[in-house]
Amino acid sequence: MGLLYLLGLAVALTGMVLLDRRFRLFFWADARRAAIVLVVGVLFFLAWDLAGIGLGIFFRGETSFMTGIVVARELPLEELFFLTLLCYLTMNLFSAANRMLGRTAAQGRRTPGGRP
Template identity: 40%
Template sequence: MPGAYLAAIVVSLAGIMVLDVRWRLALPVAAGRTLAAVAIGTTFFLAWDLVGIAAGVFVKGDSPLLIGIDLAPHLPLEEPVFLAFLCYLGLVAWAGARKVQARRAEARGSVREVSR
């Protein structure tokens, strides 16, 4: 089933975007910074991949789930999409953890005020 891997990444990306928008974690709060962070992270990891490919460490295996379009030898089209997803997921997870941490700190502050 060609394209299944790319479809899974895109569906997962859409799910993370829904969570991001619903909880106002990254993109709705600071769209420019979010897009810049994802672009910088994706570029870094893509460069990392290219160095690994040139060193012979990373090779593309044969999989019927890939579309079959290579951007470079051993670099399938799905790779930069996955790297962008990975960077965005990390950013949303970090923003979510900070929001939970802030709410817990706020709740602790409220409890202290009541107990005085």
């Protein structure tokens, strides 16, 4: 039973990948940019977690659904998968919302004269 949470996160990540592939939202739209954004997002939240752990704010909860593997003090393996899922989900939602609103990256850029 110690793998249930990790398995759930892996299934959810697989769903994000399938949605991304089907609708070309994030990685399938621009793999290089997506990889940079995903890594920066995960590193930001990982630094946030480590700061919280260092300050004594965050603690690893004990449950039978987790593997018990820790990557660092009070940082379970599942947290890395969760942060990846969080960032991937956010970027898929952002890309889908932009698409539904009819926006593109080029429309958001302006020249100094205020014209696209």
